[in-house]
Amino acid sequence: MPAGETAPGDALARDFERGPIRPPSEAASLLLRVTRNCPWNRCRFCAVYKKRRFSLRPVEEVLADIDTVAAIVSETRRIPHGLGQSGAVSRAVVARMFPGGMTDACRSVVAWLRHxxxxxxxxxxDNLILGTDDLVRILAYLKQRLPDVRRVTTYARSRTVARKSVExxxxIREAGLDRIHIGLETGHDPLLKFIKKGVDAEGQVEAGRRVIEAGMELSEYVMPGLGGQAMWREHAVDTALAINRIHPHFIRLRSLRVPRRAPLFExxxxxxxxxxxDDEVVAEIRLFIESLDVSAIVASDHLMNLLEGVSGKLPEDRGGMLAVIDSYLNMPGAERQIYRFGRRGGAYRDPSDLKRDPDTRERIRQTLEAIRSDHGEQGVEAAIRDLADRYV
Ligand code: SF4
Structure with a gap:
C-alpha cells in the first residue's frame, strides 16, 4: 500500500480539518485548511476570527488531510453507482456503507464529488503567508493525490501578496494555485486607515498587479457601505480607481453588516x-459601477447584498446592472420596504421578483402593516435589520 493510503474501509471514519468560512463562489469546492484563522485579525468590520489565534498548520498535517480526502474518494467510488459519479445512491446503500453515519468530513467529500x-x-x-516552498509542496501533492481537481483557489491579504516576488x-501558479481572493474592501486611504486594513491603496494595487502578472486569476472583494455617511462618496470613487488600475478578473460585492463582535460595532x-x-448603499453601488473602467465580471453573490441582479460582465452589462439599481431606486418607498423585507427574509433576489410573485408580495405587505400598527415605523426598520443580521 503506498505511503499515505489507508486500509479499505478505514477512510470513511476519518476526519480532516476545515475552517469556518469560504467565498460564496466556492460553495461547491472541497475545503482544505492550510492555515488557521487570520495572521492580521485587526480589521474593524470583521468578526470572523476575533479571539482565535493564528497558526500555520504543519505541512505534514495538511498532506495527511489530502491523503484522507483521497482515501474517502477512492472508498466512495467503490460503491456501485458510486456516490461521486452518478449521485443516485439509495438511502439503503448509504446506510450499508456508513453504518455509524457519515463523519462531517466524509459528508463534505461526498457533496464535493456530487458537484x-x-x-x-x-x-x-491568508495562505500566501506560507513559505513559497511549503505552499508549492502542498499544491503539488494536492494535484498528485486528487488529479480530478481542476481549479485551486485561496484567500490572501494584499500586504502578504506584495511581499512575494512575481517569480x-x-x-505557486505553476504548482496549481489558479485564483486568489483578496479583500480589497476599499481603495480610499483614510477609510483603509480607519478600518485598520493594514495596507494602503498603493499596496492593494501592487499586490493585485503581481497576482495577475504571475498568471493567476484575481478576485477582489469590495465592501459597499463601509464608508458610512462620512466617506461613502470617496469610498465609491477611490475604490473604482484602484480597481481600474488593477484590472482584476472578478469584482465581488459584499455589503457591510456590522456584527456585535466586530470592533466597528463599538x-x-x-x-x-x-x-x-439600504437605499444609500444602493446609490453608492451605482456610483461605483458607473466609475469602473475595466473588463471584469461583477458578482453580487453574497447574502448581504440587497440586489443580486447587480451582476454581469463589464463593460457590456453595465447598462443592465444600472437598470436593476434604478428599478429599485425608482420604486415608491413602500415598495422598496416590501422588497427589503422580502430580500432580507430570503424571498427575493432583485426587484423584478415583486411582480413575479404577487402572493408573496401581499403577504409581506400585510406582515409589515401588522408590525407597523404594533411597533410603528421604527419597528418595521428593526424587523428588516434583524432579518439581515441573521447572516452576520
Ligand atoms: S477581513 Fe480578512 S484580513 Fe481583515 S481581519 Fe478579517 S480575515 Fe483578517
Whole structure:
C-alpha cells in the first residue's frame, strides 16, 4: 500500500480539518485548511476570527488531510453507482456503507464529488503567508493525490501578496494555485486607515498587479457601505480607481453588516461611525459601477447584498446592472420596504421578483402593516435589520 493510503474501509471514519468560512463562489469546492484563522485579525468590520489565534498548520498535517480526502474518494467510488459519479445512491446503500453515519468530513467529500470534484478552496484567511516552498509542496501533492481537481483557489491579504516576488508567485501558479481572493474592501486611504486594513491603496494595487502578472486569476472583494455617511462618496470613487488600475478578473460585492463582535460595532454605538441606509448603499453601488473602467465580471453573490441582479460582465452589462439599481431606486418607498423585507427574509433576489410573485408580495405587505400598527415605523426598520443580521 503506498505511503499515505489507508486500509479499505478505514477512510470513511476519518476526519480532516476545515475552517469556518469560504467565498460564496466556492460553495461547491472541497475545503482544505492550510492555515488557521487570520495572521492580521485587526480589521474593524470583521468578526470572523476575533479571539482565535493564528497558526500555520504543519505541512505534514495538511498532506495527511489530502491523503484522507483521497482515501474517502477512492472508498466512495467503490460503491456501485458510486456516490461521486452518478449521485443516485439509495438511502439503503448509504446506510450499508456508513453504518455509524457519515463523519462531517466524509459528508463534505461526498457533496464535493456530487458537484463534480472540480474545485478546491484552501482555507483560512491568508495562505500566501506560507513559505513559497511549503505552499508549492502542498499544491503539488494536492494535484498528485486528487488529479480530478481542476481549479485551486485561496484567500490572501494584499500586504502578504506584495511581499512575494512575481517569480515566487509564478512558482505557486505553476504548482496549481489558479485564483486568489483578496479583500480589497476599499481603495480610499483614510477609510483603509480607519478600518485598520493594514495596507494602503498603493499596496492593494501592487499586490493585485503581481497576482495577475504571475498568471493567476484575481478576485477582489469590495465592501459597499463601509464608508458610512462620512466617506461613502470617496469610498465609491477611490475604490473604482484602484480597481481600474488593477484590472482584476472578478469584482465581488459584499455589503457591510456590522456584527456585535466586530470592533466597528463599538464605533457605531459611540457615534463615530454612522452607517448608510439600504437605499444609500444602493446609490453608492451605482456610483461605483458607473466609475469602473475595466473588463471584469461583477458578482453580487453574497447574502448581504440587497440586489443580486447587480451582476454581469463589464463593460457590456453595465447598462443592465444600472437598470436593476434604478428599478429599485425608482420604486415608491413602500415598495422598496416590501422588497427589503422580502430580500432580507430570503424571498427575493432583485426587484423584478415583486411582480413575479404577487402572493408573496401581499403577504409581506400585510406582515409589515401588522408590525407597523404594533411597533410603528421604527419597528418595521428593526424587523428588516434583524432579518439581515441573521447572516452576520
Ligand atoms: S484580513 Fe480578512 S480575515 Fe483578517 S481581519 Fe481583515 S477581513 Fe478579517
Amino acid at each position: 463534480g470534484a472540480g474545485a478546491c478552496f484552501l482555507q483560512d484567511a 515566487a508567485l509564478k512558482r 464605533e457605531m454605538a459611540a457615534g463615530r461611525f454612522t452607517p448608510q441606509t
